[in-house]
Amino acid sequence: MSVDTSTDSETGLVADTLLDDDRAARRWLRGAVGTAAFLVIWQVAAMPVPTFLLPTPIEVARAFVVELTAPATFEVPLTGAEIPLTRLLVNLIDSLYHYIPGLVVGGTAGIAVGIAMGWSDLLNEAVTPVQRVLRPIPPLAWIAFAIVWLGVNHSGAAFIVGIGAFWVNFYNAYAGVEGVTQSSKEVAASLGVDDDLTMIRKVVIPSATPEIMTGIRTSIGQGWMIVVAAELFGAPGIGFQIINAAQNLSLDVSVAYMFVISLVFLVSDGVFRRVERRVLVWRE
Amino acid sequence: MAGVTDAQPVDGKIVVDGVGKRFQSGSGTVEALRGVNFSVQEGEFVCIIGSSGAGKTTLFRIIAGLEEATDGTVWLDGEPIEGPGTDRGMVFQEYGLFPWRTVLGNVAFGLEQREMSKPARRERAERMIDLVGLGEFVDSYPKELSGGMKQRVGIARALAVNPEILLMDEPFGSVDAQTKQRLHAELLDIWRETGKTVMFVTHDVDEAVTLADRVVVLTGSPGSVHEVVDVDLDRPRARTDEAFAEYEERLRDAIG
Numbered sequence: 001m002s003v004d005t006s007t008d009s010e011t012g013l014v015a016d017t018l019l020d021d022d023r024a025a026r027r028w029l030r031g032a033v034g035t036a037a038f039l040v041i042w043q044v045a046a047m048p049v050p051t052f053l054l055p056t057p058i059e060v061a062r063a064f065v066v067e068l069t070a071p072a073t074f075e076v077p078l079t080g081a082e083i084p085l086t087r088l089l090v091n092l093i094d095s096l097y098h099y100i101p102g103l104v105v106g107g108t109a110g111i112a113v114g115i116a117m118g119w120s121d122l123l124n125e126a127v128t129p130v131q132r133v134l135r136p137i138p139p140l141a142w143i144a145f146a147i148v149w150l151g152v153n154h155s156g157a158a159f160i161v162g163i164g165a166f167w168v169n170f171y172n173a174y175a176g177v178e179g180v181t182q183s184s185k186e187v188a189a190s191l192g193v194d195d196d197l198t199m200i201r202k203v204v205i206p207s208a209t210p211e212i213m214t215g216i217r218t219s220i221g222q223g224w225m226i227v228v229a230a231e232l233f234g235a236p237g238i239g240f241q242i243i244n245a246a247q248n249l250s251l252d253v254s255v256a257y258m259f260v261i262s263l264v265f266l267v268s269d270g271v272f273r274r275v276e277r278r279v280l281v282w283r284e
Numbered sequence: 285m286a287g288v289t290d291a292q293p294v295d296g297k298i299v300v301d302g303v304g305k306r307f308q309s310g311s312g313t314v315e316a317l318r319g320v321n322f323s324v325q326e327g328e329f330v331c332i333i334g335s336s337g338a339g340k341t342t343l344f345r346i347i348a349g350l351e352e353a354t355d356g357t358v359w360l361d362g363e364p365i366e367g368p369g370t371d372r373g374m375v376f377q378e379y380g381l382f383p384w385r386t387v388l389g390n391v392a393f394g395l396e397q398r399e400m401s402k403p404a405r406r407e408r409a410e411r412m413i414d415l416v417g418l419g420e421f422v423d424s425y426p427k428e429l430s431g432g433m434k435q436r437v438g439i440a441r442a443l444a445v446n447p448e449i450l451l452m453d454e455p456f457g458s459v460d461a462q463t464k465q466r467l468h469a470e471l472l473d474i475w476r477e478t479g480k481t482v483m484f485v486t487h488d489v490d491e492a493v494t495l496a497d498r499v500v501v502l503t504g505s506p507g508s509v510h511e512v513v514d515v516d517l518d519r520p521r522a523r524t525d526e527a528f529a530e531y532e533e534r535l536r537d538a539i540g
Contacts, residue, residue: 184380193397202396206384207384282384
């Protein structure tokens with residue numbers, strides 16, 4: 001039996017590639033010029049004013065290096081073991097100590113509840129009113145409970161991050177399950193899938209994966225915003241350093257930590273995008 | 285239900301027995317089928333043909349077990365059909381492939397629902413993929429395939445679980461004319477090799493005369509069986525044949 005395949009014409013492909021290369025080079029150049037201009041304007045604007053009002057980029061870079069190299073010890077929560085590190089790393093790990101558990105627990109719960117509600121009409125109809133009322137509440141508003149139940153510490157901050165991660169992941173997983181086509185389910189039924197659990201595992205979850213991945217990626221970014229906000233109340237970490245340094249009028253250090261957040265976000269988002277591309281190779 | 289027998293009334297692999305279907309919609313009741321009767325013998329290739337709105341797809345879905353008949357019964361080997369099952373392999377117009385699975389993964393899907401070792405599963409799936417001529421594309425994703433290739437995967441997937449009946453709903457409705465002809469020849473080869481009973485829904489008279497032993501013509505709204513035409517032609521059938529053209533004309537007249 002022969003097979004009908006169609007390929008794009010070779011020449012068309014080559015021309016497109018060249019154009020893409022040109023475009024990439026141009027974009028890179030323009031980006032570099034724009035970045036340089038931004039730094040120059042910032043430097044010029046900041047030079048005449050004192051650091052505690054607006055630090056220059058050079059001062060920020062210097063503060064960054066100091067924080068990155070100044071020795072500090074990290075005290076492992078619960079065990080009390082001490083690990084010699086640097087100030088920036090200690091603060092970063094402090095933040096990760098509530099960021100990661102909050103994200104993982106809140107995100108997993110959100111995905112699970114989203115799938116359950118997307119699948120079961122009964123659950124959906126029973127929970128929707130409560131869900132509608134609770135969802136608009138900003139995660140940070142739950143700080144009251146975090147403080148009363150857990151205190152201003154890793155658990156308290158993780159709780160707030162977890163609430164944020166829950167809603168984002170809940171909503172995306174729910175939408176993903178809602179979007180599973182009737183025909184996918186019918187095909188699976190015709191091929192012998194006759195129980196809910198198999199249908200969810202083999203059809204619903206794979207089909208909803210793009211939306212679930214979007215939820216995870218969104219919560220990775222949003223989690224950092226919540227971490228910083230939660231730390232403003234006193235939990236240790238990068239966000240706490242931003243406010244703490246500003247109160248000491250070391251705005252250069254504050255800005256350095258602001259960039260640390262940005263950097264960490266860019267790295268984690270970049271890594272996750274790669275994972276996402278790999279997981280979703282099948283997507284059109 | 286009054287007047288409904290509790291045993292299959294006539295012999296046949298599939299017996300459609302007084303089937304009617306009404307849908308409740310916002311504006312009232314829509315009757316899609318009324319008093320549909322016909323039967324299909326084992327190993328037969330039967331096409332169901334009719335104008336749009338005559339309830340072809342509704343009838344397909346009832347036989348598939350995806351819809352319940354409001355009246356009457358569809359019998360399969362003397363048992364009333366009560367839901368989808370692996371005794372009927374389904375092939376849909378829009379392929380219904382799982383985009384997240386490769387060709388192999390799609391074809392093996394039904395086999396995963398049974399007690400079967402992984403190597404055995406793989407072997408059977410690969411055999412089916414070879415049968416439809418896609419051996420080189422085992423690891424491709426549906427997005428990388430043309431419409432005709434996708435439908436070959438659909439057929440291989442339906443055949444993998446070794447159903448007794450192949451139910452096809454306008455399976456070649458979305459492929460170009462040339463591919464369609466080739467797929468007809470391939471389908472007839474597979475049918476001959478496997479000895480399956482095939483029920484094939486189409487609105488294309490030419491396709492029905494090319495493929496079927498018998499053609500069930502549904503007409504009207506609600507749809508019912510207008511007539512059943514035996515296509516008494518040797519295969520392969522040539523469109524240019526005079527007898528072919530006569531059958532075509534007869535069916536076209538019947539559809540109205």
